[in-house]
Amino acid sequence: MNNRYRVRRILGRAGMYAAALAVLLFAVFPVYWVLATALRPTGEIFTREPTLFPGELTLEHFERVLSGVLIPGTSFWSFLTNSLVVTVGSVTVAALVSLLAAVAVARFRFSLRGAFILMLMVIQMVPVEALIISLFVNFFHLGRTLDMELVNNLSGVFVVYVAVALPITILMVRNFVAAVPKSLEEAAAIDGASGWTIFWRILMPLVAPGLGAASIFAFITAWNEFLVAFTFLQNNTGAYTLPISLQYYFGAVSVEWGSVMAASTLLTVPVMIFFLLVQRRMVSGLTMGAVKG
Amino acid sequence: MTKVEGPPAVVPEPPEERSRAAARLTVHRRRRLTPYLLILPALTILALVLLWPILQMLWMSLHSYGLQQLQGQQAEWNSFAHYLDVLTDERFWEIFRNTIVVCLAMVALTMLLGTLVGLLLHKLPNWASTVLGLGLMLAWATPVISAAIVHRWLFDTRYGLVNAVLGALPDWLVGGGWQDFNWFNSPVTLFPILVVTVVWQSFPFVAISVLAGLKSIPGDLYEAVRIDGAGAWKSFWNVTFPMLRPLFALLLVLQIIWDFRIFTQLFILAGGVSNRDVALIPTYIYQLGFASTPPNYGMGSAIAVIMTVLVLAISAYYLRVMIHQEEAR
Incomplete structure (x- = not known):
């Protein structure tokens, strides 16, 4: 009896580890395959008998991507610059604008407060995939009225990214603002500090980590964004962001898988780093309150 | 649109007239x-x-x-002509049905796999749980476009790993004819790959959320059912599930909304939006607006409105939870 129990326990344990290993392989394998393809010579890629491990390691694909010979007239560095400008820029603007709105929502009672919060929640549910046609038409017309190019140009994408980031950033940041005890501000006010001093000296340092986390969240979203950039920038290779450029490499007449995978790696690395920084908050931010803790 | 009135301008009063009350x-x-x-x-x-x-x-x-x-x-x-056209168009209903089926498959698999892996993470000793968690993070953090492209590469017709492996396996096991098998032309083979691509990226989020939920359940509840002689299956349905019901509901709604909107993965796997046989609602909207000659923005918008209404209806639960929390503040 006792023996049978022990055997079952050992078998259960083995099964558990086997399952864990299977899940791990399933999760990691595609990521490994990106790297393995990016790092092996072309001859090992275009073969009917691919091997699991590269027989030889090479950086030739990375060199091809970085030197821009892949598709004449384009350059990885310009894609990277575009991506950085549009994501860092839009996230910064969104963070500033959100911070103001978050303070309003967390610290003031005003008659439109409820309506404003409801609008944020509803608007963040409206899928960009549905809006894409009217976004394009809208920016096309707006550009005409203002006599500037908003489509085929990074500025339109920039503005859309700011707007898309706002609702979730405001909703996240106001939680952090609300968590700062009011008594701190009141104490400062009694000592004669002005509204701005209280904001910069008391509130900001305490809210900054939360604002940073929310911004990283927005950064990842914008960095990976495909549809809006693809729709707006299609005819202007000079304005391509990294995800669009990846599609461009990929859509080339004959796909150079090694280079595509190298470019894919370069796109992924910054996200992975940021992801590890905020992974805890990513879960709690999305399922806020559903877990009692 | 209800335009919000801007704040009325504050008229500065001349200092000499300023009483204390003013x-x-x-x-x-x-x-x-x-x-x-x-x-x-x-x-x-x-x-x-x-x-x-x-x-x-x-x-x-x-x-x-x-x-x-x-x-x-x-x-x-045009007195609702687009809506009438769409709702009487068999092609639309086929795409609509495919969207629902593919979406439900993704959601079901993501929830199932995510929950099982969440339970596994909870049971594993710390070191193993951390290692597996890191692996999940890799899949989760991969940009959508990279995920789509690597799956396209894995299933590539000529040089893809999957075809090579299937070709090398004995025919009695997997059948023959895998050499140069094209996975991306027909819905029957393309949609399963799409589902795998999407589930691969979304189950880690569910798993880690479930793990966070499991950690919040007091251990003595399990103790109690174990004394009553319940096994793992019973203790899941009698303790875990009821305790995590709000979390599961929320995850379910989020997954449905996210999977309903899938665009990039399909765009990459199908090599654009021109093959209408493998279209889903988001790619169909895109095709009407940007890949048809001439583009039909009106019709695309009508379908977009239908999609938006559906998404908002599904997210009503999520919104209700959020609003409840709002009132509880």
Whole structure:
């Protein structure tokens, strides 16, 4: 009896580890395959008998991507610059604008407060995939009225990214603002500090980590964004962001898988780093309150 | 659109007339105006970039709207012709049905796998749980476009790993003819790959959320059912599930909304949007707007309106939970 129990326990344990290993392989394998393809010579890629491990390691694909010979007239560095400008820029603007709105929502009672919060929640549910046609038409017309190019140009994408980031950033940041005890501000006010001093000296340092986390969240979203950039920038290779450029490499007449995978790696690395920084908050931010803790 | 009135301008009073009561009033008024000034930038951007296009989408869906109208010609009211066309179009219903089926498959697999892996993470000793967690993070953090491209590469017709492996396995096990097998032309083979691609990226989120939920359940509850002689299956349904019901509901709604919107993965796997056999609602909208000659913005908008209404209806639960929390504040 006792023996049978022990055997079952050992078998259960083995099964558990086997399952864990299977899940791990399933999760990691595609990521490994990106790297393995990016790092092996072309001859090992275009073969009917691919091997699991590269027989030889090479950086030739990375060199091809970085030197821009892949598709004449384009350059990885310009894609990277575009991506950085549009994501860092839009996230910064969104963070500033959100911070103001978050303070309003967390610290003031005003008659439109409820309506404003409801609008944020509803608007963040409206899928960009549905809006894409009217976004394009809208920016096309707006550009005409203002006599500037908003489509085929990074500025339109920039503005859309700011707007898309706002609702979730405001909703996240106001939680952090609300968590700062009011008594701190009141104490400062009694000592004669002005509204701005209280904001910069008391509130900001305490809210900054939360604002940073929310911004990283927005950064990842914008960095990976495909549809809006693809729709707006299609005819202007000079304005391509990294995800669009990846599609461009990929859509080339004959796909150079090694280079595509190298470019894919370069796109992924910054996200992975940021992801590890905020992974805890990513879960709690999305399922806020559903877990009692 | 209900346009929010801008804050009325504060008229500065000449200092000599300023009585104490007036000063208090100004302070009071300023205090009242501050929140509106603070939300003004956010409101302006949202109104111009998202709210206005939402209205425009509704408007275009009710008018004949194509290239000429984009260039400035007057658009004509067409008394719901787009909606009538769409709702009587068999092609639309086929795409609609495919979207629902593919979406449900993704959601079901993601929830099932995610929950099982969440339970596994909870049971594993710390070191193993951390290692597996890191692995999950890799899949989760991969940009959508990279995930789509690597799956396209794995299933590549000529040099893909999957075809090579299937070709090398004995025919009695997997059948023959895998050499140069094209996975991407027909819905029967393409949609399963799409499902795998999407589930691969979304189950880690569910797993880690479930793990967080499991950690919050007090251990003595399990102790109690174990004394009653319950096994793992029973203790899941009698303790874990009821305790995590709100979490599961929330995850379910989020997954449905996210999977309903899948665009990039399908765009990459199908090599564009021209193959209508493998279209789903988001790619169909895109095709009508940007890949048809001539583009039909009106019709695309009508389908977009239908999609938006569906997504909002599904997210009503999520919104209700959020609003409840709002009131509880």
